[in-house]
Amino acid sequence: MQKEQGGLEGRNMAIGNLKIQIRNAIAEGGFSYVYLARDNLNISKQYALKHIICNEEESLELVMREISVMKSLKGHPNVVSLLAHTILDMGQTKEEFLVMEFCEKSLVNVLERRGAGYFEEKQVLTIFKDVCNAAFAMHCYISTNHKRFERPEEMGIEEDNIRKYTTPACKAPEMWDLFRRKVISEKVGIWALGCLLYRICYFKYAFDGESKLQILNGNYRIPALPKYSAAILDLIRGMLQASPDDGPDITQVWFRVNEQLPENLQKSLEDWKFFLVVKRSAWLNSWWKNTQNGVFTCSDRMPDSLPRNTRCAVGRIADMVLQPIKACHVSEKVPQDQSDAATWAFKANNTSTRHRDQSGVAT
Numbered sequence: 001m002q003k004e005q006g007g008l009e010g011r012n013m014a015i016g017n018l019k020i021q022i023r024n025a026i027a028e029g030g031f032s033y034v035y036l037a038r039d040n041l042n043i044s045k046q047y048a049l050k051h052i053i054c055n056e057e058e059s060l061e062l063v064m065r066e067i068s069v070m071k072s073l074k075g076h077p078n079v080v081s082l083l084a085h086t087i088l089d090m091g092q093t094k095e096e097f098l099v100m101e102f103c104e105k106s107l108v109n110v111l112e113r114r115g116a117g118y119f120e121e122k123q124v125l126t127i128f129k130d131v132c133n134a135a136f137a138m139h140c141y142i143s144t145n146h147k148r149f150e151r152p153e154e155m156g157i158e159e160d161n162i163r164k165y166t167t168p169a170c171k172a173p174e175m176w177d178l179f180r181r182k183v184i185s186e187k188v189g190i191w192a193l194g195c196l197l198y199r200i201c202y203f204k205y206a207f208d209g210e211s212k213l214q215i216l217n218g219n220y221r222i223p224a225l226p227k228y229s230a231a232i233l234d235l236i237r238g239m240l241q242a243s244p245d246d247g248p249d250i251t252q253v254w255f256r257v258n259e260q261l262p263e264n265l266q267k268s269l270e271d272w273k274f275f276l277v278v279k280r281s282a283w284l285n286s287w288w289k290n291t292q293n294g295v296f297t298c299s300d301r302m303p304d305s306l307p308r309n310t311r312c313a314v315g316r317i318a319d320m321v322l323q324p325i326k327a328c329h330v331s332e333k334v335p336q337d338q339s340d341a342a343t344w345a346f347k348a349n350n351t352s353t354r355h356r357d358q359s360g361v362a363t
Contacts (some may be wrong), residue, residue, distance in 0.1 A: 005216075006033060007025065007033075007156060008022045008033075008051060009022060009023060009024055009025070009035070009247070010022065010023075010051075012040065013097065015049075015084045015085065015086045015097050015099050016041065016083070016084030016085065016086065018047070018083065018084045018097070018099055018101065018284070019039070019040040019041060020037040020038060020039060020040060020047060021037065021038050021040055021048065022035050022036075022037050022049060022225075023035065023036045023037060023038060026048070026316075029361075030042065030050040030249075031052060031053075032050055032051060033050075033051050033162070034046065034048055034049065034050050034051075035048070035051065036048045036049075036102065037049040037102075039098065046102045047083065047098055047099050047100065047101070047102050048080075048099075048100045048101065048102045048103070049100075050096075050097070050098040050100060051094050051096070051097055052093045052094065052095070052096040053094075053096075054094050054096065055094075057094065060087075060094055060096075061094045062165075063087075067085055068083065069098075069138065070073045070082035070100075072224075073134075073137055073138065076133075076134065076137050077129045077133070078131070078133040078134040078137075079134050079137065079138075080100050080101050080103065081100065081101040082098060082099060082100055083099045083101065084098075084099040085097060085098045085099065091340055095170075098361075101312060105144070106198075107127065111200070111203055114203065118201070118202075118203065118226040119200065119201070121228055121229060121232060122261075122262065122265075123255055124197075124200050124201055124228070124232065124262050125189060125232075125261050125265075126261070126265065127194075127200055128197050128252075128257055129198060129257050129258065129261065129265075129267075129314070131193065131196065132193070132253055132254045133256055134163075134252070134253075135189060135193060135250055135253075136251065136254050139186050139189065139250045145164075147183065147184045147185075148181055148182070148183045148184070149178050149181070151180070155178040155179065156306065157179060158178060159185075162175050168194040169195065169205040169207055169208065170191070170192040170196070170205075171188075171191075171215070172187070172188040172191035172192070172244065173215055173216045173218065173242050173244075174182075174187075174188065174244055175188060176212050176215055176216055177212070177216060180216075181245060182243070183244065185244065186250070187244035187249070188244070189250070189251065190239050190247050190248060190249065190250065191239060191240065191241075191244070193239055193249070193250075193253065194206070194235075194236055194238075194239025194240040194247075195207070195240070197232075197235065197236055197239065198220075198236055198240070201226070201228060201236070202223050202226075204222040206236075206240060216242065217242055218241060218242035219241055220240065222236070224296075225227060229260075229310055231260050232260070235253070235256055235257070235260075239253065239257075240254075270334050348362065
């Protein structure tokens with residue numbers, strides 16, 4: 001990818017069904033610009049327009065993957081919506097334009113402008129919960145290719161990709177030194193979430209992104225002020241583990257955050273529905289309807305086509321579903337192998353009547 005030579009301010013464009021006028025640049029990345037754009041037919045409506053110039057096939061594939069993920073997550077309350085997109089063939093390069101929902105305030109801007117007014121713990125958890133909601137949905141949708149590089153030439157190529165597409169201050173240890181031959185997986189996102197939670201709490205990064213040894217060893221300092229509970233500190237420490245094998249997955253992080261919130265802000269099982277059906281999977285729809293109706297007889301093998309992250313998440317949610325069922329007559333529990341999410345089933349006694357009392361306990 002390459003940076004554009006001239007600005008697009010003032011230009012009118014038709015992208016998909018939208019006709020827009022590009023206004024001023026509002027953000028800049030390593031390989032793209034984001035502009036504020038206005039709807040030509042409804043001048044009160046504003047968009048964020050992302051402009052990317054690709055001069056190689058690999059970068060074009062990355063953009064297409066980004067578009068695919070955003071389309072699949074459209075409608076998620078914590079993910080910016082993709083409204084329209086187009087690709088222009090300019091000969092030697094291709095230019096991508098992504099019209100997205102415009103959010104006036106960003107978490108980064110809030111953190112930068114807040115001064116010394118640190119967040120209370122309830123605010124920290126509420127903000128971080130929304131981030132985890134989005135991360136969980138993406139982890140369930142994206143089928144991650146777990147990578148371990150053995151040959152020096154492979155490592156060189158991957159190091160170049162990591163340098164181009166990651167933020168140093170949030171880059172996980174396994175991405176800093178490929179010669180350690182640690183598997184690169186979705187756990188790099190967990191490390192980034194740990195860095196983000198640290199920044200929400202203390203308005204600075206746990207690592208400066210320059211001290212490689214500090215990051216490889218997971219060495220950072222928890223400031224004396226502001227003071228947060230042991231639960232928050234344990235969550236940060238859990239996500240900032242130098243070895244990815246020692247850290248939690250996104251499902252575990254989500255539950256730990258949810259448990260620390262006041263009861264009126266905690267999510268219920270119903271709130272998982274969007275995430276579970278994000279792939280529009282017939283199997284997941286069937287499984288969800290069974291759990292909602294209190295019928296735990298879904299014994300079909302979980303399809304291998306579902307991303308590994310989704311299979312693991314469903315396994316953990318199944319464990320959660322089982323808790324209130326213990327108040328019922330459960331005649332059989334088929335052992336589940338959560339590591340490969342093979343087959344499980346829960347069979348409620350045919351003579352039991354299932355409903356929920358006011359406390360929410362299944363009886």
